Amino acid sequence: MDQKISMENIFQKLGDLKSFFIYGQKLIPILQKILDFMQDTVPLLENVNRSIQESTSKMPKAALQINSVTNATEVATTEILDIVDGMAVDVQGMQSKLESLKEKIGDDDIASLLALVVKIQERMMNITISLQVQDITAQQLSSVNHLIQSIQEKLGGLLTELDNKENDELTVDDHQFPRDAAFNADARYDKNTNSQELVDSLVADNLTKASQAEIDKLFAKQ
């Protein structure tokens, strides 16, 4: 009886073993495919890693180039402002001479020349207003530089984790980047007067509040 039970157990175990081998036979091609896929992926990942490494190491150069653009536009703008400043002095001199001539001679042509001088002065003023675009773009470029620096920091951290070691090339050195200038990322070159109108209304509101406070103070004294 006992022998019969143990034989049944052996057959049961053999059956299990057989189904395990059949399952294994089915699994082997899948495992092979996974292995092939991994073999294909590893060089691809290494490639991605290398590309990220390369891009990351180029980021400080990009930031420095952006900074050199800002410096160049700054120098050019200052030079233009110097020229406009010199012209303003000349035009002012011309205006005063024309005014004294107008007083002496009283000619209509001189009056029209004076009107022309005023027009030139207004145009020169408009040039200087337009030149403020340099300051706005400088702030926007500083904001881009700040973004590049943040991305390099993130990528550097990611690659260090992947390599599981410190990579000197990817360690962010603040000196690699241009000086972090103060900037307004939302700075816009917008000549419409909406913002200034908002300011004026807020200033007026503040003045009204101050006046009310003063009135209250006065009444408190009485």
Next chain:
Amino acid sequence: MKKVILVADDSPTIRKFVSVALSVKGFEIISCSDGMEAIEILPNQKVDLVITDLNMPNVDGYELITSIRKNGEYHDLPIIVLSSLGNTEDIQKGLECGANSYLVKPFDPKRVVYEVSKYLN
């Protein structure tokens, strides 16, 4: 005697721009690139009015205005803000710190002259 205006802005273009607009009107301009420099200049130089940016390295415009207002000696010193920050919170903050006027960039030089003249003439 010429009235002296201290201009604090990290942008050389804006410093030059303000200087050009105001020097032709007979004002003397002293300029610096951040709030820290401005704080250092103030005790050593007679200044009649301050024009300041808000976004500046080291000490920003808000800190500069607050520090000026904290000093009793400069309690009545007129301060004009010149900034690209044009939303309500920034403007309110600037005024609450103690600025007398606020101009948004890009600004009209005539308006700068007008604001300065309001306090100095």
